[in-house]
Amino acid sequence: MVYLRSVIDSPQHLRLALSQTAFFDQADPDEGGFALEVDEPVGGPIVLRVSGDLDAVTAPILAACLDEVVLRGRCAVVDLLPAGFVGCAALAVLADAGTRLREQRSRLTVAAFGPLRHILDHAGLDAVQCFGTLTDAFTAAHTGSASVVELVRPRPGRPAAPRRRPFGARRPTPSVG
Numbered sequence: 001m002v003y004l005r006s007v008i009d010s011p012q013h014l015r016l017a018l019s020q021t022a023f024f025d026q027a028d029p030d031e032g033g034f035a036l037e038v039d040e041p042v043g044g045p046i047v048l049r050v051s052g053d054l055d056a057v058t059a060p061i062l063a064a065c066l067d068e069v070v071l072r073g074r075c076a077v078v079d080l081l082p083a084g085f086v087g088c089a090a091l092a093v094l095a096d097a098g099t100r101l102r103e104q105r106s107r108l109t110v111a112a113f114g115p116l117r118h119i120l121d122h123a124g125l126d127a128v129q130c131f132g133t134l135t136d137a138f139t140a141a142h143t144g145s146a147s148v149v150e151l152v153r154p155r156p157g158r159p160a161a162p163r164r165r166p167f168g169a170r171r172p173t174p175s176v177g
Contacts, residue, residue, distance in 0.1 A: 034058040038065060045075035045109075045141035047134075051082035059089035066097035066108075073104050075141040079134050080112040091123055098127030111137040 034052040041047070046069050054062065062078070069076040078094065080086055098108040108127065111134040112120060120130045131137040 034061070036061055036065065045077050045107075045138060046072075047077045047079060047138065049079040049082065051084075053085040053087075054080070054083050054090040055085060055087040056089040059087065059093050062090060063093045063097070066093065070097060070100045070104070070106075073106055075106045076101065076108050077134070077137045077141045078108065078110045079137070080110055080116060081134060083112075083116075086112075086116055091120070091125070094120075094128050095123075095125045098125060102127040107141055109137040109141040 034054065037049045039047040048062065048065055050062065066076065094108065094110065101108045107129065109129045109131060110120060111131050117130045117132065120128065129140055131140060
């Protein structure tokens with residue numbers, strides 16, 4: 001596992017963040033455990049890839065890493081595509097980090113599958129942009145602009161996004177003729 005350099009340089013900080021977790025080092029992501037990988041591309045946003053379960057026990061680890069991102073003032077991408085479960089504690093961590101990054105004129109984007117994206121979109125996390133792929137989330141965080149895939153939320157003074165089909169509704173078939 002790779003941690004942010006500042007966390008490695010300050011092991012006391014890391015121990016404090018991990019002290020609230022149980023069996024972190026023995027966790028197996030294939031068995032629903034938790035793993036967090038951090039990638040720091042030069043000149044790009046910091047990418048945090050979460051696999052396994054992100055719940056009340058493991059959310060403080062994500063919070064510690066996002067705190068480091070906020071301290072650095074860089075944009076961040078949280079890849080939840082490999083995550084098996086994302087709990088309410090993790091949503092609170094994302095909302096808090098997104099708000100603090102937005103205050104610094106940075107941004108937090110999230111890559112997540114459809115059902116989780118739907119939850120994130122309707123949870124009112126205005127400071128967090130959700131995307132269906134890691135590439136789209138990375139591009140939006142890196143360029144500072146949202147791609148076409150962004151889920152648009154209505155804002156005061158701005159028209160609402162066009163209505164989407166209800167979940168499970170079939171697409172109309174094109175008529176041939």
